Amino acid sequence: GQNIDQPTEMTATEGAIVQINCTYQTSGFNGLFWYQQHAGEAPTFLSYNVLDGLEEKGRFSSFLSRSKGYSYLLLKELQMKDSASYLCAVTGGFKTIFGAGTRLFVKA
């Protein structure tokens, strides 16, 4: 079957670093994505990994290990506006499967 697991909620402090983990089992793999979704809004693209390793984009980095079916999203220098849900998604073929999302609360 297809399954994407990520923690339900996390809390972190402004200015800190937080790592959101994602494990997946899917029938196909063309890439792993992270999306950010603020309450009441549509998801927006954050990052994409197709090869093993770390992709860095400003304060956000994403890591992928295909052999382990594992990814993480790293957020540095947290800001209050980073409070949102972070969705891990895997694309296989033409379809994208989304995890349930991790709600991140950033506190002052």
Added chain:
Amino acid sequence: SAVISQKPSRDICQRGTSLTIQCQVDSQVTMMFWYRQQPGQSLTLIATANQGSEATYESGFVIDKFPISRPNLTFSTLTVSNMSPEDSSIYLCSVDQAERRQYFGPGTRLLVL
């Protein structure tokens, strides 16, 4: 990146009625996707809409309940038929562009009474 609009942005409907949601993209795209996001949950793919062919539905979703049209490469509609309170959800259309990253419309918030 594609710019996607949806209409209506929200609606409150009576049980047993139907609602058609429109999705417009500012560029021609091959595939459009319809998702449902129930309160507090992640996105579930309803179907993939290709121009010129029938939509491909995911397990648990059927054409009689969620008929889809795709008359051209920039537009699609999703109808939620014979609604019940369990259909209350956010419905999102999306397209994929480079590397299959998804761009989402703003969503349609549906409440069924």
